[in-house]
Structure formats: structure tokens, C-alpha cells
Amino acid sequence: MLIDDEPCRVVSMDKSKPGKHGAAKANIIAVGFFDNRKRNVIMPADRMIDVPVIDKRNATVIADMGENFSLMDSETFETYDIPKPTDPEILSQIELNCSVEVWFVMGRRVITRVKTG
Secondary structure, eight states: OEETTEEEEEEEEEEOOOOSSSOOEEEEEEEETTTOOEEEEEEETTOOOOOOOEEEEEEEEEEEOSSEEEEEETTTOOEEEEEOOSOHHHHHHOOTTOEEEEEEETTEEEEEEESOO
8 A cells, every 4th residue: 555655565454443423443554665664554444545556577687786786577678777675585585697576666666575596
């Protein structure tokens, strides 16, 4: 879902009962895809939310450019630079010529997992 125009992954959600004069509330805790920041939002349970479109692609790591990786898309063979992942577990698994899953969300790309090492 989108919280403050930032795509987030919902971690937990609690819903309260409706009161005598009020509607039910939803307490949602989410983590940002790109900044890994925890966000908490309380809203009416019947409110519509925005959901970002996620384009999942496979790519091959072709070069380590210091702060970025150079990747080649497995379908279109397009090459592009992408920032290194902030998760140390994913970063430790990435090697040259390994296959990774890349999410394209709202004009930004992020490496989400390593498919082969």
C-alpha cells in the first residue's frame, strides 16, 4: 500500500470494533520498500487505499560499480544501474553473473532477492 506516497509492505493490521457513535478503525504497520522505514497509520476500516503496481523482473548482475550494481534484464536485455540493496543478507549473496529478482515500483527499482548464486 502507499503511505505518504511511499510504497510499503504491510507487516501487521489490527481492526477495532465500531463504537456507539464511531466507525471501526484499522491500525496498519508497514515497512517501506526503498528506505526500510517503519510506518504506522490509523484510518477508518472502510477507507479505500492506494496500491502500487509492482513489475517483477529477472536480471543478471554484470558489474559491481561501487555503490551500484549494473544489471541486464533477462527478457529485454536492457542494461541499467541500480543501488545496492540495504539488506546485508541479500547483499552478501550477490555475485557477478548471478540471477536476481528486481521489482520496478513507481519509477524506481529495487533488488528483492537472489535467485541463483
